[in-house]
Amino acid sequence: MAMKFRESELAHLYLDGLTGIEIGGAAHNPFGLNTINVDRISHTSLGFELYALEQVRLCGEVLPVDVVAPGDKLPFADKSYDFVISSHVIEHFFDPIAALKEWARVATKYIFIICPLRDALESDKDKPLTPLDEHLARHAGDIPRLDTDEHHSRWTCESFCKMVDHIGLEVIATENPDKKVGNGFTVVIGL
Numbered sequence: 351m352a353m354k355f356r357e358s359e360l361a362h363l364y365l366d367g368l369t370g371i372e373i374g375g376a377a378h379n380p381f382g383l384n385t386i387n388v389d390r391i392s393h394t395s396l397g398f399e400l401y402a403l404e405q406v407r408l409c410g411e412v413l414p415v416d417v418v419a420p421g422d423k424l425p426f427a428d429k430s431y432d433f434v435i436s437s438h439v440i441e442h443f444f445d446p447i448a449a450l451k452e453w454a455r456v457a458t459k460y461i462f463i464i465c466p467l468r469d470a471l472e473s474d475k476d477k478p479l480t481p482l483d484e485h486l487a488r489h490a491g492d493i494p495r496l497d498t499d500e501h502h503s504r505w506t507c508e509s510f511c512k513m514v515d516h517i518g519l520e521v522i523a524t525e526n527p528d529k530k531v532g533n534g535f536t537v538v539i540g541l
Contacts, residue, residue, distance in 0.1 A: 354409050357382045358530040364460055368432035373421040374439040378408040386416040422449040426456045433457050437464040441501045447489040461539040468504040470533040479504050507535035
């Protein structure tokens with residue numbers, strides 16, 4: 351039986367009528383917005399094949415990748431899209447501060463993020479929250495970079511917002527828990 355998560359009312363409130371970039375979009379987790387899908391892996395890579403099989407298992411289809419690029423090194427001009435959106439992706443970035451700064455570089459209005467709660471996955475249960483000092487050390491290059499697909503960070507909504515505030519971005523709305531997937535929190539950043 352095909353399964354899709356519902357669309358996000360909060361995303362539609364802020365992002366309807368705008369054009370954006372979705373980082374790591376998936377067919378089973380649609381937003382129903384005017385976006386291009388950016389992913390670091392293409393349809394021809396083994397990693398995408400495995401992910402595509404999972405999407406087909408969940409909902410019977412695969413969301414095409416429009417642009418192949420790392421989500422923290424986007425091939426777009428400054429302020430070229432209205433927004434950047436991601437769901438259950440930012441925790442995969444070793445340096446989420448770099449990703450947020452990159453998203454703020456290309457977006458003119460909003461960054462919209464759904465991030466899993468610290469215990470959303472069995473593999474994350476009982477792992478500690480990632481402290482802000484560690485994120486700052488990763489961003490400064492003081493901790494060797496890990497290029498793996500794991501969850502590198504775990505937050506609460508409050509600790510994520512503290513990180514966003516620390517790098518000079520403004521949180522304008524939150525939803526905790528999120529009403530889309532239900533196992534995370536939503537943060538909307540105004541630019």
